[in-house]
Amino acid sequence: MSHFFTGTNIKAAVLLPVLLALLISTPPDAESQEVTGLSDWSIYIDPGHSRTENMGLFNYSEAEKVLEVSLILREMLEEQTDIEEVFMARTNHEQQVSLAERTSDANATGADFYYSVHSDAGSPSANSTLMLYGGWRENGETVEKTPKGGKDFGDIMDVILTESMRIDRRGNYADRTFYQGFPENHDNKWPYLHVNRETVMASLLSEAGFHTNPTQQMRNLNEEWRRLEAKAAFWTILEYHDLERPEVGIATGFISDSQSGETINGATVTIGEHTYTTDTYESLFHQYSNDPDELSNGFYYIDGLIPGDTVEVTVDSPNHYEKTVTAVLETHDFTFLDVELESSEAPRIINVHAYTPVDALTPGDELELTFSRIPDPDSFEDAVSFDPEADFTLEWEDDFTLIITTDSLDFEQEYTLTIRDIVVDKFNGNALDGDGDGEPGGDYVLTITTSEPDTDPPALVEYYPSADSPAQEQRPVIRMEFDEPIELGSVSRDAVNLEGPGGTIRGSTQLNTVNRRSILHFFPSSDLEDGAEYTVTIAAGLADRFGNTTDVKEFHFVAEIPEIVDMQVIDDFNDGISDWWVPQQSGSTSGIITDLTEREPETRIVNAASGSSGSMRLSYGWETDASTHLIRQYLAPGADQNLRFDDSYVLEAYVFGDGSGNRFRFMLRDGNNELEGSEWYDIDWKGWKRVAWDLSNDPVVPWVNGNGQLNGQLYTDSFQLTWEEDAATTGTIYIDDYRIVEYYEREPTSGSDHLADVPDELSLAQNYPNPFNPTTVIRYDLPSAKDVTLEVFDMLGRRVTVLVDQHMEAGQHETEWDATQVSSGVYIYKLQAGSQTLTRKMTLVK
Template identity: 45%
Template sequence: MKRKTIIRLLSPFIYLLFINSTQAQIQGLSGWNIYLDPGHSQKENMGIYNYSEAEKNLGVGLALRQMLLSETDIDTVYICRTNDQQYVSLSQRTDQANQLGAAWYHSIHSDAGAPDRNSTLLLWGQYYNGEEKNPNGGKALSDIMINHLTNGMRIASSGSIGDCSFYTWSDYCANSGGPYLYVNRTTNMPSELSEAGHHTNPRQNTLNMNADWKRLEARTMFWSILDLHGITRPDVRIVTGIVKNKEGGKPINGAQITIADQTYITDTYESLFYQYSSDPDQLSNGFYYIENVEPENDSVTVIASAENFYPETVKVAVRNDFFTFKDFYLVSAIPPKIVETVPEQGDTAFSVLNDIRIVFSRPMDEQSVDSALVFDPLFAHRLVWKNGSRELYVKSDSLQFETEYTITIRGQARDKYGHRLDGNGDGAPGDSFRLQFRTDHDQIPPEIVGQYPVENQQQVEREPIISIQYDERIDSASVTEEVFKLERFADRSRVPIYILQYDTEEKTAINIIPQSGLFADNIYVMRIYPGLKDLLGNEVNDYHSITFRTGDYNFEGPVIDDFENGTSNWWQPTQSGSTTGQTEETKMFASADLTNVLTQSTKAMKIDYGWDENASEWLIREYLSGGAPRSVQFDKNNILQVYIFGDGSGNQFRFAVDDRLPSTGASYHEVSPWITIDWIGWKLVCWDMINEGTGEWLGDGNLDGTLRMDSFQLTHTEGAALSGTLYFDDLRVVKKMAVPVTIKETEQKVPDRYALSQ
């Protein structure tokens, strides 16, 4: 019987009611219907590389709708949105599903987390007592779908879990009785929510961009629905997989996969990735997906090829009940070349302290390279290979100052596949490579490039971390109490101090910590005498001093989070939908590597960050999601403080708070002005909310009513480092409380001294 299609417009948003118009292939869904909810709207919940969860969810929902309508006898498929321009709220979705009397409700999502996390998850409606919500069914479909989805995506799984059991960090279910998720709680039919991988995972989100990957995800849901109804699925006959470069495993753009008369070309910058990046080499997925293959004797011949790679042909047995996976690892046909050297070609000021580094485009046959090396003039050295035989380090303590050197790698050097070296980079093998450079002289002693306090600074805290930053590495043997002396000016008395040295690759920061709190409203002088030396023995001959006056106050107030119990109350940066412009390096964790010695801390929050230089905007939001720290409330007549171990990157930091509690909403967020991270080592970072005002973000710029901590936020600025590491410790909210000028010094316990290289 010919069926008709009904399209109905219902304010304030569109829903589509479809009824099959042709004789269905698969029987057994007649009389049943489903409401599909592609989670979020427009481009909400932005994932890595500027592709949002909302866009991916819609593509999966539309694909699943098409499969159900064209391949089964289902009566009706509802879907809450059909394009990326519509905005549909949660309540509009569930209200409509209830009004329509839908038989089932499925919400399509992906997850967020650290860049290295990627897993599936199904969440069904559950009451606080552990029972499934009424009407039942969501658990049954979730238990089926978690297996198909996980096996189809070939990633880890977090399981099929009742939502109250999953969200244990929240007391919502305990207070309300559950279910926890809105789509499970407010719908009148069986329901569940699927999380298909993490859109914050670089590999996963480049796959999500592909339309056929969304069909793969939808296909696993389609099979799950058939299994729920006890319907035998027809023969599958789908071959899919990923084509990668055997060296390093990077997916190959523009690879061709051929099965009989069908050819699939993997995504390229021109075909897809230009929408999400301005760098043609940044994104790739190597994904192919070929349906309706015709096996002979239960197998097909698959040919994978790509420009500048050797092709591969294999015979693959085809499964009839699931995807047939076949990944390819193609070998490049391009001869190896030199892609980077340290020093650069023609460098005239190479430091004799540095290692020579030569980076090849491909893994090399180490022995063939070693035998092809020529040094002129010859110097004692040691060869060290790293990064899978791609990087050669020439280590030596015998390079002479102001000397010209030539390093030659003859053309007989080969990669691991026998290709000879392309020394001049013209694409033809067999050429020699020559690196010429001149070593520098070094007669300049270390210089101070930053300090805290600044000269004649007033109102310095009574328990300061005095910081002096130098422009080069300092010999730790020269860092002594004879060089660094802190003096109380009134009576010329010497203040006992602890000296801490922090070394980066190019700089040293010295932190000076008084062994006891300083007198209030007193002048102190930090004296730095001659004697400090760099790693080449160049000695500082000048005297330097920093004069400052302490304040007549103490900081008093509650600790929000000292991180001694870890960081479980904080999200990963990539879990926040506000985080954008970051790379896969970005992650957060508790660390004992560097802690605030002033408070004898044993743990701190560590954030590794990376910025996508091709992004148009950058924000990392490190969100405080719950626990005791989130319950600390205050008003604007306070100072927010946190100790930050800076990396001198030039990137920026700010605090964010919620205001107008107990009301919540996106517009109830205020931020501090941005603070440039131009220091190395520990520093007390403050936001005096009354006197310093607010920055610009989502709120109205006013700190209204009751406040609480929302997040730490980071951003990238032009010229700043594209990656780095920061540590946060002892987050607190305080007020300045006046103290008598004659207050005695208070003891504080700090380790005697240590040096740290990072």
């Protein structure tokens, strides 16, 4: 501070009190305080993964986040302690470092401790910490690997990291017990995780929350949040060595709206001379979203405060009333202070929903009005009216949602619904902004036109089996689709009757409604007879909500059931779905709305024909502007139910479709560890349907590293869904009775046309040139005349073009593909001649 003494006419007696006052009022810089006691200790920090691997929500990956946390931790250790050395597995986002390289490098350094930094993936609602050290079970006891230390480190971090992040914890586990349970003895008595197993020093892997949880990931985007996580790791290291933390002086927390609970962008937190403005679209979130309203974390982090001080914290936001609270600053920990602000805005109606549109509203459909703020229910007396007058009732679904009944409205009539601005906000007293001008006051007016009367009974529009689609299962699910919802009370236990050669086939009936259509299922309780004719009779009296009832309906089908040689269930989902990852855990899943995408066990919608008591419910939501759309519903290779089998089987599952037009397929991994899939099945049905892939005869579509051939032992990789333009962007399907079946006489399966056998001499040559730009030639040999199809697909299995689709004579053929209009990448070309299919890959480079 020698610059204070540059004026020769200023006396030291005057300067000294000034200096003392400055020293007293200036908070200590925690980062300048050196902690001693680590001079003979070194750490190897391993930021998990590389580059942008394990992509999380909002196009921000686990690999990016954990590297940035690790770099801050290294900086803290090097600048605030006397640590001997800090080693890093990688230091930038461009490095690609394998697991083997990380552990061998760490072992070569001779570091005393190996710390692997991660975050986790799972369902959108999951968010917790997890610590994993190297260990297993032996003689009823948990054994830690040698050198020990990972367990103690994890016990400390389990507390500090969890309390700092303020989320749930799963605990600190020996890694093999976490993944393989707590038997008396594990078969493999060594650590489960590579980073614990292959390192020669004490080690720990931490999972700091879930990058698939929207709330957590919006926090992860903030640099100070990453500093908070690094600080928790820093404090863990100090406590591990019985060293005292430096004094802290950090206030942090979340600013949110008092009514909605939503975090607030652009809120300013002021403590003395320190201010912090929470993230906004302009300051941060524009890097991760094109929607200004999508992201918000309300997080603030103010450092440099004086520990132990009592401070006033003032919080302000453009659309909220200012609020000031008092807090006493912690000395050796974060001072957590969350503040809720009261909005200064007037309540508005932000959404109107009815079962039928308001310009063709069917009387009896409830109107659902959603308010932006919580209105005072008492202010609604005399506020709501219809013109012409009509009786109605008001009911609150929740604080924000008002239900208005319309039973008394006439058909084919125009009404004006008015909500007067005597309605006020329950908390701030502002009048309803009914006219949407941004200011309190103004009536809300909605024009409603009612529909014509419905006088038609529910119509049967589709059913299976039928005269054109024979039953191919011993106990087929008989599916009947109606064009409108059927009232459950009109469906009796004997609403569906199945008659065969031996009389009535007993079974159960179930009614489901999917996308405003009712599906009536009949589940036979005994096997059908191959070659026999059957009649389905639907009793009269099925009614819609207007009382229109059906007459008796009848249809016929034949059972063509191939003889089963062997059948093995892969998963009937009766014991749950824990071995199936949530879609967000797979790095291949992309283009989803994570809040709408989940897999859950289901016990209500099941295939009762097989006696099933459980199924998998798979819900989805698609980001339509994403470049790729894929849900990979992955089954762990080591799962008990993940059978190994060969290509002599038919792979089957019962899929309850939602008629969405989205697409479903099976994906297997073969003996060469290559990924091979079925063709895509368009989900154009509603209700239960058997979906089958004949592994010997149906096409095989390669994916990622596949080649279109099923080689050696096969096992399940995943079920997959994808979105096609014009398909529904949200929906739910159910999957049950996933199995392999070997038939004595192979019958055609869904999605395949079996033509005459093709001799083995059929060949498909590698395209030339390859790689190519923009044209290439594809050659193939036909030993005899055949109906030939030659198609090109991208790596997601989407058809790009059809090059040949006609009857071809025997001989050598070639065709040219001009790829001028498509982008660079790897493509699959598939030749189908008769019942035989050949595929190859080609690479377009532009």
